[in-house]
Amino acid sequence: MNLLEVKNLKTYFHSDAGVNKAVDDISFTIPKGKTVCIVGESGSGKSITSLSIMGLIDAPGKIEGGEIIFDGVDFLKLSEKQMRSVRGRDVSMIFQEPMSSLNPSYTVGYQIDEALRLHQKHLSKSERFDKVVESLELVGIPYPKEKYREYPFKLSGGQRQRVMIAIAMACEPKLLIADEPTTALDVTIQAQVLELMNKLQKEKGTSILFITHDLGVVSKVADEVIVMYKGHIVEKASAKELFTDPRHPYTQALLHSIPTPGVTKRKSKLATVDDSVDYLSFPKEIR
Numbered sequence: 001m002n003l004l005e006v007k008n009l010k011t012y013f014h015s016d017a018g019v020n021k022a023v024d025d026i027s028f029t030i031p032k033g034k035t036v037c038i039v040g041e042s043g044s045g046k047s048i049t050s051l052s053i054m055g056l057i058d059a060p061g062k063i064e065g066g067e068i069i070f071d072g073v074d075f076l077k078l079s080e081k082q083m084r085s086v087r088g089r090d091v092s093m094i095f096q097e098p099m100s101s102l103n104p105s106y107t108v109g110y111q112i113d114e115a116l117r118l119h120q121k122h123l124s125k126s127e128r129f130d131k132v133v134e135s136l137e138l139v140g141i142p143y144p145k146e147k148y149r150e151y152p153f154k155l156s157g158g159q160r161q162r163v164m165i166a167i168a169m170a171c172e173p174k175l176l177i178a179d180e181p182t183t184a185l186d187v188t189i190q191a192q193v194l195e196l197m198n199k200l201q202k203e204k205g206t207s208i209l210f211i212t213h214d215l216g217v218v219s220k221v222a223d224e225v226i227v228m229y230k231g232h233i234v235e236k237a238s239a240k241e242l243f244t245d246p247r248h249p250y251t252q253a254l255l256h257s258i259p260t261p262g263v264t265k266r267k268s269k270l271a272t273v274d275d276s277v278d279y280l281s282f283p284k285e286i287r
C-alpha cells in the first residue's frame, strides 16, 4: 500500500534569466511504513521535492503541474488553510539546520507543545505536558522535565536535532520527511539519530522520506532509493538492487568510489561526478 504518490511533479523557478526547472516531471511512491531515500548531488532538486510535498514552495518558485496524492487526497488541490492543518499532523519535516528551525526565544517544551496545541485540540494542558515530556524521553533527552524549560541555545547540536525530531513526531505523522537531518552532526550522534528514526518507524508505522547525499546512510536506512540528477529521477530501485546492480551511468558514477555496503565503513561520500557528461542523454533506468 502506498501512502504517497507523486505523479509528474514539476516545480520551476522563474527569474529574468529564464526558467530553472528545479524539479522536472518526477514520479515516485512511498509505501506505508517504509523508508524511501532520495540521493543526488547538491542542486539536484531534493529539497524542492520535499518542500513541494509540504506545500512550502514560495515565489519565485511555482508548482507547474502534477499530483501529490496522500492517502487518496491531492495536496495540490487543497487550500493553504487545509495544507496548514496537514503539516505537522499528517506530514512533518525535519530540516537540515536544527538551530535555525528552532525559535531561540521559546523553551523547547513550548515548541513541542505548539504542535500539540495546533493539531491535538482535544488534549488538556496537563495531558499535553505529559505528552511533551514523553516525547523528549522517547528521543533520548535526559532529564526531560527539566529540559522542558530550557532554551535551544543551552542544548548541544545533537540534542537540538532530537528536539526537532520530537516536534516532527509529536503528532505521530504518517509521513516524516527528513532533509539531510544528520549532515551537521558528528558521526556518533548521526548513528543515534538514525537509530531513533528507525525505532519510531517500527513503533508507529511511520513512512519516511529520507534525503541525503551520503550513500553510507542510504545503505543503512533505505528500503527504496530514488536517484535525482538536475531535477530528474534517473534511477529508482530497491536499496539492494541499487547497490548490487546500478543501471544508470549517473548512479554508477555516484557509486564508483563506494565499496560494498557493510564491508567498509565511512568512505561513503558521493563520488565527484564528471561535469562534462550529460547524464540526461542516457535512457532513465526506472525499475
Ligand code: ADP
Pocket (backbone or CB within 6 Å): 013, 020, 022, 040, 041, 042, 043, 044, 045, 046, 047, 048, 049, 060, 061
Ligand atoms: P538539493 O536539495 O538537491 O541540493 P534544491 O532542491 O535545493 O537542491 O535545488 C534545486 C534547484 O532549485 C537548484 O538549481 C536551486 O538553485 C534551485 N532553487 C532552490 N531554491 C530556490 C529559490 N528559493 N530560488 C531560486 N532557485 C532556487
Ligand code: MG
Pocket (backbone or CB within 6 Å): 046, 047, 048, 179
Ligand atoms: Mg537540499
